[in-house]
Amino acid sequence: MERTLNQYLRLATWGLPHKKKLEIQAELRGNIEILTLEYQVQGFSASESLSLALRDFGTPERVCVGMTKVYTMPILLRNIGLAVLLSSLGLGVLNSSSAQVSATNLFPNEICLTKQADRFKVNGRVFLCQSKWTAYIHLPSLEKTLEKLGVKVRRYSSAWKTTELLFPKAPRSIYIRRYSGPKILEYNNNDAPKAVAEGSFDYIDASDFFQQLSDSGLPITIKGWNYPKIGVGKTEFSLGENAQQLKGSFVIELLTRWSFHNFFGANLEFEPTYILKSDEKLFAVNDNRVQFKIRGGKVGDIYAVLTREEIEDIPQLPPSYAMGGKNMRRVFLQPLGKSLQLETYTRGKTLLPKSNAEQLAPVPVDGTGNVMVVRLTGRLDQFGKVFEIVPAKNIEVLK
Amino acid sequence: MPDANLLKGNLDLILLSILEQGEMYGLEITKEVQAQSNDYFKFSLGSLYPALHRLEQAGQISGEFRTPERGGSPVKYYQLTENGKKALASKRQEFETFNTAIRNLWNAR
Structure with a gap:
């Protein structure tokens, strides 16, 4: 996180006089931290919050261009030859860096979805879910994915113990799908390379998991099973209205073995x-x-x-x-x-x-x-x- | 949201106007402007800070680093200078004159 922020600040103040650069970095840092904190209060994770805050601040290039006009350009204009050289060089550097740090790219590719009018909807129906569920999860990759989605994963053991999923207050959409194949998890994003990991999802607990969904009275699509407590074909849920920009899809397969x-x-x-x-x-x-x-x-x-x-x-x-x-x-x-x-x-x-x-x-x-x-x-x-x-x-x- | 050019042309007036109410830091300025304009003015923070620094360079506002009440890293609080107050009065007059002139054109129809 600190690295991301530092990189943003570095790019936002690129080309500025050293003293001014430090001053502006301090100013931006203070404001970004406040905004980050506000997002955290809303329920976003720390890393998400920073990403959202940086998004609100706009690309570092934009800040940099603005600041350059204030501080650097007057100096450069006094030395036209140098100005031409530096401005062309500067643009090159900024362009090459933008892909790494632009606010939208701070989110991992696999969880970037297109925002809809009031929420991010992956597919199928959207419904609310509870704030806390329990599941067996033993996949570090799945945990990482969940955490990217703002779901806090608490593991009580490296072995077969309950893993708690703490869903954030802030709205999310999470996409769950069951496949009949042997794989349990795959990222499902057309824009990202498809990654597949093997793992397991506890059968019994999955039953409870989806039973809670059923009990919630919210619309749930259950397909492919003749045991309705367990099965789910495609299930999608959002945690609230006004879904935020951090939306993602991941796929959990309930193993049939x-x-x-x-x-x-x-x-x-x-x-x-x-x-x-x-x-x-x-x-x-x-x-x-x-x-x-x-x-x-x-x-x-x-x-x-x-x-x-x-x-x-x-x-x-x-x-x-x-x-x-x-x-x-x-x-x-x-x-x-x-x-x-x-x-x-x-x-x-x-x-x-x-x-x-x-x-x-x-x-x-x-x-x-x-x-x-x-x-x-x-x-x-x-x-x-x-x-x-x-x-x-x-x-x-x-x- | 107003037209981008319209907003850009009046950004200084907006910032000076909001700072007339008291000292604020950048994020606070954005929120106050947005709230007081009933969400009409929404400008990105990325464009705000260069504008603030431009006004500071022009001597119309001054900034001072201070730790905010909620704690954390220090932020830069901006406030109007005497020059800024004069500039605000001037810009306000300019805007009202312009506004009146436009309305006169409409009323002449």
Whole structure:
């Protein structure tokens, strides 16, 4: 921020006599700081406020030209030759710098939108939202985007903890869209290079998130889901009337698959595949380990067994919902505790040595609960990037 | 918003008029002018400061750095000088004469 202000002041006073330059910089600084503070009181973030204040002050070139006429030109006119040289040089410098510092360019490209009559509207309907919501966000890039939009992000943990989104008092428009693809976040701006980042948005909390929208009684478009508490196709909301100039769009995708991050630095996705119920007595306990046989497996396949406790952690979500036009049956797992289980498992000898082999999973079970067998695919590398759990078919648990 | 040329031609009169009410710093001047003109006059701060400095150079206003009441960095408070008061009286008279002349033209129709 200080750097931005200094750069503005430097350009605004370019070419002025040194003493006058310092004086004018001090004057402008004092006034800009006051205006910045006023914007902050309205609810804009510090950086936004400065940007808005600088916008109100106009481009530094304009100030510079005005000041040059007052202070520099009289001197230059006394020395015509020098004046011609300096003015041409000065214009060159100013032109080359304007792209960096002009007030409008202080906003990142990806959040600059066209202002409409009374608000900035990205697409679809605009409605008011509450000032504070909660979401799970683990993407630094998303946090940065939110902060650019004036949304304060409070993270309570680097792991799976609630992240609070504190929306500013000042009006904003934020664009939320769900995609069915695996990506969660992408900047959506025609003028900016498209950037995509992987991440996750907590499924349950997203439900609450959009439920709050529903409860607000404001118009919400929900598309693409048969579970209305969760789904959202395109959702757009503004935080108030008289929307200000700082408007942006970003896209949040609600994953249809659960994702883990920071697990061996890996990205884990879970999908329930095979649930064995205790009353069916389909599992055998051998030294507190479950033993199962897999037909059709390949060498290198990895299987994991989820214990009853873990299954109980499965949130009560609708067992099926539509995605991409296909009905897919999935259950999502609570992240907490799950990573430890898998960690234990992958540290064991869990590679399937050959097709149709029996597998002894080093997973402690108490023999009374349900067990779920899932198959992990992807690179087997604890320090690698991707693990993925996909349906494990043809599993027979040995009694 | 008035025509840009009209505003530019009367900028000194506007600034001297507002400073007649008392000393103010740049941002304050802009806000007061805007408020008292019912949002008719809105000029960018970027053009205000050169105008203030021009008037200061001409000896019609004088500036002094002071910390504002709310704190923070010092800002430059401007006030009318004796020369400024004379200039304001002159410009005001000039404006009224001009205004009267124009109205006479309209009334002659």
